[in-house]
Amino acid sequence: MTRDLSKNSSCFIIFSVFFTARAYYPVLAILFLDLGLTLDQFVFLNLIWAATIFIFEVPSGALADTIGRRKLLITASVLMIVEMLCLLLAPRDGGSTLFLLCVLNRICSGLSEACASGADEALAYDSLDEKNRTAAWDSLLANTMRWRSVGFVIAMILGGLLYDPRAINFCLPASWQLSAETVHRFPVALVLCQAFVCLIFTLRMVEPTHSTAGSTIRHAIGLTLSTARWAFTHPRVLVVILIGVAIDSIVRNFATINSSYYRLINLPEWTYGFIGAALGLLGIFIPGIAKKLNERYSMLANLLFIALGSLLGLALLVPAWPLWGIFPVMFLMTIMGFLGFTLSRVLHQEAESSRRATVLSVKGLVFNLGYGLFSLGFSYLLASFSEQQGGEALPKALTWQVPYFAVLILVLFTWAYFHLKRKNQVY
Template identity: 25%
Template sequence: MTPKRLIAIASLNQFCHWFMIGLFFPVMTLLLLERGLTLFQIGAIVAVYSSTVILLELPTGGLADAIGRKRVYLISLVALFAAGLGMLIAWNFVTMMIVFFFMGMARALSSGSLDAWFVDEFQRIHPEGNLQPALARIGVFIPLGLGLGALIGGILPMTLGTVTRQIPGLTKYSGNLITITLCLIVHFFLTLRLVQEHLPETSKSVKFFEGFQQLPVVLTTSIQYGVKHPTISLLLGSAIGWGIGVSGLELLWQPQVKMLLGSDAQTWIFGVLSAGYFLASAAGNLSANPICRIFHHDYPRILLVTRLLMGIGVFLLALQQHLAGFMPVYWGLFVFNGLSNSPNAAIFNAHIPKEQRSTLLSFQSFVEQSGGLIGALCMGYISEHISIPIAWFFAAEILVLSGLAYVFLPGQKRK
């Protein structure tokens, strides 16, 4: 397999995966509100999701290192399929908590699996290649998939939703869930066919349940490595602050826009905002390579500036009183978020060993989700009892403080 084909397969996989997530993104909070949940209950449900990811993140990452990344990713698609079907029939706070548990399980299983597969395959077929530009190219397709999915997801309640709302027990948002479950079936078989993994002999012979027996050793050695490594530990510290700050945006932007509009009748606006957000992230990923060249691949300096600009963006977003001002600020701050993805990933992957890659990538996601859990609870409480803008002021401060970790990173220069 050539590097170009590998990048193409990884890009297609990421595009399809995040397209399905995008179908749900612009209506998630609206769907939960329509089910009668309060903002604090929604924050609690997001906390259940984050807690599930936190509890399963490291074991599933270790499992991927033990039995293979492709196997674990396919299991994640099955879990996501179960969550989609469950959400169609969930009727109250408790049943929604169960659904979001399965969503968290799917997220934990998928995290660090095919990402690690790509890095290992890239380094196997192109040992001297620069990983950052390859990751940046693939990274473009993640927000593109999310953006297209979000755009369609905003239109579905006004089209297919007019049919599903006539069916007892379903709502105008059920069309989004039906579309996601159908796409999951197609994506499962595409992954089965296209993704070819070169497993070490030890992993080839390991069966699913035998993989769990290897977890204690895999997890212990990986966590010790991550905590003790000076660069990795700084990146993990910054990741938890990112999780706290961004969770406030993901949780509260929809009710804030609903308040600015006066209703949620025009769901296409939520789709456009979501699509713009993801396209802005794609623009950030596209600009990463030229900007990295301009700064001579000084990744820590790039990451510091982008994180500070994100914090400023969230602060400005909290001040907006009209949709016309909200949209460009909302999109703009995610340009900086997209720009930071590949430099951060390049530093992280450069300092972790191949045999622990899935576990340590899952450890990074574990830390981000821990921040997301803290952020969801804090932002949900603050928005419920004070206001959404005050919650965002708090998120902006956390993002700025998290960026200071990059000051202490050693220079990461690439030719």
């Protein structure tokens, strides 16, 4: 019996938007700190989150390819619900109870990310007509990225406004005034609603293929190992992953500390949410540009455009121009959308359906490992400059990462060109 897969594309778009565009993102750090955690505890929670994703990224992808992508997406949605409930129930200044609930929140968040990573795209890609799948996926991916950008615009603005007691109470009668502790939970409550939307639409998805009798943990582990070997011996996949992680690690690290850079260039804190919204608005136009460039130029050429653009953006960060420094930030962040489109296009073209989610999870694991290692090195760099230069630590560290990245991409692209040429691959 033929399965009706026509609804999967729209369900994938809705899931992607509500799962990724979370209203608490512009206030994530201060949300935990206002609950009563110290900065050291917040850093430790982020380490737990990163470690959870790293450990479960590939196994979850293998399970998606064995027991079914739909089941993993439903699990991701349920974990997202639990994740939000932990923050809603966490008592302010609650000592060990607060910390344990926040730990559970970060573990559920990491597991949810790991379950969704790769499974959503793999299910959507295999739901498309095989005759024109590459072109159809380009269109679907571009459409998804546009809607995701719209979602980010709305989420960033709402998250910042909903977290501000002054903004909320300004709209309420004097007798209905709310405490800061109550208002601070509003972005979390909104994301909880988003999680239920994710669950509803994952339940409506249809699995493109039936799971087989070999759908066991042992089979998943075997698929993981064989896919990892395939990824690192397949020339085009190896090139796109290694160059991709080199770019992603340094740009994503900056994305995690961008609020410190905003403060460095004298931007008022109330603008942070609107900056995120502006980035989301710019992201609406990136998929169309990326689609045209990928159709016209080769994989290696597009990766070179992205790498050179990233290098330019990183170099323009160094002067830290007051207020005007926001423009290289926005340019650098939009480059990541171009990278994400190119990576997804190449990996879906090269991977077989039976291992598609696992390939994407292998990519995710490598990217998280690269991000973690670069962040660790950057933190040591900051610490060393802090001891010597006082308040000049961040500008000095941003300066040093430019020559590092320039040398790295020169080495990688030289290797990639000769590697693909030697393997008789299109570059």
